[in-house]
Amino acid sequence: MDVLALVLLPLPLLGAVVPAAFAGGGTRRWFGGRGESSRAGAQAAKDAAAAAFYELDSAQRDLRISIETIVAVDSSPAARKAAADFEAFGRRIDEVSHQYITAVDAYDLDRDDLEASAAARARTELTAAKDALGRAKQDLDRFAQGLGPLVDKAETQLARLAPAVERARQTLLAATGALDAVRGAGLKADDLAGRLAALGPELTKLNQGAGRHGVAETLQRADRVARDAEAVRAEAERLPERAREIDRRLVSLRTRAQALTTRSEQVEPVLSELRRRFTAACWQDLQRVPDQAAETVRQAENRLAEAQRAREEQRWPDATALLSTVRALLDSTDEAVSAAGDRLRRLNEVAKDPRAEIERTRFAVRDAQRLAMAGRQRPDPRHARPLDDAVARLDRAVDALEGRHPDYWHFLTEMEAVRSAAARVVAQIREERGQGAV
Known part of the structure; x- marks a missing residue:
């Protein structure tokens, strides 16, 4: 064999290989007419079913987010029913998805020897799967539309969540600052400090987030923390004025007790005149007024001393309560002492001219x-x-x-x-x- 023959020999082989390579890998046979039309119809049905499957899967995933939002926020019967209905839809979607996957797996539309009858069956089954997927998608869309009010309510609460938690944190911070300022001024606020410390565990739960404790519970906790912390802040800011008010009340009630002591000493002369001019029925109920007045004033003075000690020790609630007791004692004494003089005045008037x-x-x-x-x-x-x-x-x-x-x-x-x-x-x-x- 000469050199020319060696060079020309591969050319027929190259011509035989090239058409097969351009035919799509060299393994598929080309079909024409009815067979190729059946394959194309089956492929179109497969593509349509795949699109329906994707749309249904996307809708289910989007709706699952809405359902999870509702369940996280709302524990009402309507919310529970929505979750149960969604689970039922999930089972139905699993069924139609299985129908689709089974139809896809049953036929290899890329096979060279795929018969027209098999392609026709594939088209029928894939079309049926697509229709089932479409019906499920339509029903799922209607179900999603009916969830609008529940979704809106849940999203509203979720929108409140972050601001509510932040407000609670800021209020706690303000309360802490107000308490530090009061202490810096030399005033004790042990009860306020105790109340503020009690909010620490609640703040920890807020920081753990709604994912652990639920949206509704977290919102309630945030509102409660903000409310309690605001009360502590307000009381801390009022504490200097409260101390001044207690000082004023101590002076005022002490002066009043002294005045009542003087007035109670004047009851006996009034009783003496009542006894002298009127029958016993007119004054018998007033007989013990001088002794009772003296005893009540003595009790008031003892409570005043206790209130003074509470003020010095900066036990503000105790001082306030003791001063209220003193005021009540002095009010009752004032009324009793006044009753004697008022009785004499009224009896004098009616005796003169009824x-x-x-x-x-x-x-x-x-x-x-x-x-x-x-x-x-x-x-x-x-x-x-x-x-x-x-x-x-x-x-x-x-x-x-x-x-x-x-x-x-x-x-x-x-x-x-x-x-x-x-x-x-x-x-x-x-x-x-x-x-x-x-």
């Missing part, structure tokens, strides 16, 4: 009688009976003044009782007529 008290009481009864008769021929027995009793009681009290030593105090209390009875009838009539108007 007519003003009688006319005042008769006017109250007549006014009630006029109201009871307004718009009626005869009064309602429920109104007339107590008014008749009041008139009889008034007459008896007036008649009792004719005796040699009238009980003026009994007379005064009877007049008050008659006026009260008339006032009750008036209130009853007005209430009944008001209800009738409605």
